Amino acid sequence: MRQIYLDYNASTPIAPEVLDSMYPYLQGSYGNPSSSHWASATVKEALQTARASIAALLKCDPDEIVFTSGGSESNNYALKGVYFALKEKGNHIITTTVEHPAILNPCSFLERLGAKVTYVEVDETGSVSPEAIEAAITEQTILITVMHANNEVGTIQPLNEIAQIAKKHDIVFHSDAAQSVGKIPVHVDELGVDLLSIAGHKLYAPKGIGALYIRRGTPLESFIHGAGHERGMRAGTENVPYIVALGKAAELAVQALGGQSLHNLGRYFLDQLYARFGGLVKLNGSQDNRLPNTVNVSFVGLDGNDILSKIPQLAASTGSACHAGLTTISPVLKAMNVDEQTARGTIRFSVGRYTEQEELDEALQLLEKIILEN
Template sequence: MQTIYLDYNASTPIAPEVAEAMKPFLTDYYGNPSTTHWAGKPARQAYEKARQQVADLLGCDPEEVIFTSGGSESNNHALKGVFFALKEKGTHIVTTQIEHPSIINPCKFLEKLGAKVTYVGVDRFGQVSPSDIEKAITNETILISVMHANNEVGTIQPIADIAKIAKKYNILFHTDAAQAVGKIPTRVDELGVDLLSVAGHKLYAPKGVGALYIRRGTPIESLVHGAGHEGGRRAGTENILLAVGLGIACELAAENLKNATTKELRDYLMRKWPPLRQEMSHYAVLRQ
């Protein structure tokens, strides 16, 4: 029996171009990128090129990107890092009831440390209303975290509208874009976010690698203290192999987004298959 794999929201295969680009870093380039001698230099160059590729997809400066072990770590870092940095200012976080466990569970953990968290509900299509987010804000609110695209039903949240509200109240805004990056545009200035999480294995990079966009000047504590890797924001000798994979995957994604193939394919299916059109016509995803 031939099997067909369609669950690309759970995970994607590694793209052949990604695997190919990673190969030399399994065998030839083993130097520590923090060293200044011949062995470290190519590793550092490849690592910074990968950071640039991620930044290009997100429309930000490479200094605003750190590599992580994936979406879960990026989400943990955003929530805990902002809480630890700003808890003297306020302890309230606003999020939604439909976030991935890597948002909900860090929130539960922070509640044990004194955080107050409001979990805003969604409508029957899984969409949160920006006005409900605004109503949840208090004088104590330090962070709003709303996912970009939902991992269960695909609903896309009105991130840019929520960002305007966050800005109005001078509150930091994070989005878990694990299911969005590479599939729809996720340029940080268009979205208006201060923090954005990327999960590599949702866009044809390997599992175990991701990134966190941190807008310049955002107060955030490190989760892993040590030597000054990633601008002091995440200690540990860099994983060049995985970063190179994520970098190439982001470059490919940027190209694919220009081609808009996924959208065309979806629209084609809708045209050809009316029951699908009827079924999906309610979903926010179709407004994109």
């Protein structure tokens, strides 16, 4: 059987149209965007076009988009930038227990510099309560950061309600939207965020490119210092080919958002898992309020790593890791109070733009062979 890729939440392939858009800027259009001569004109225009495409996807102004090297840099810029800009006002940050390490680790770093961080717990679906966020606010709170959709279980957080709370208390609000952009509508004014992070390789663009939405007027200290690139907000000569790629990926995302392909494939796969494995399968996360492409299930009483090790042609992710004979479960599942035995049987399947139903059927057959016949 062919190789089957069901790990789109980890990384997406580069879309052919995206790859084609990069070639002119890898070959002939080599000028520095900061220069003022003929060789820079084309690349300057390319940056403007890409910025406008991303702004159209997020429904914001182009000058509110700053290009970065990816989601991790965008998150670091948001958290550290707000902390250093507002540290005279306060030192308290609020986040959740199910954030990506690209949020949790910067928070840990800032704690070493004197920040106080509150990690708000979530319910059994992985959702955080806006009331719990508000209860954590103190006079020193300067930033709330809550991911839009969880990368493991797909649960979508109530950002708009949290944004209203942040606005009421005059607190900057950031969201890591690496997993949601391109899968569901992500419009910054509807969500109410001040800062929002994007990762290109979750969006059919290359690894090594991302963007940070910065609402006009949001206090933010520069994260990388140098010359005045990106209107002085992010030093370093712009990576034009990759920025063009991200812009094209944003264009394609706008076109794809109206379709039902991801929803239909995700629903089909989950329904088939229930039909074929019955009580062996337990869905992790919200039944309805989750990313349409993400199916995180536990095969109760089994080991997810063991299952996937016997199906080498199937690419998916597990909910536990084994190091030196010791198994550690996902911090996200642990935060959701999934018991250790159930968590060990977890596999995250995530479909994408190029997934075919035939692939899902083949994957189901492979799983049946391992789970039911042994």
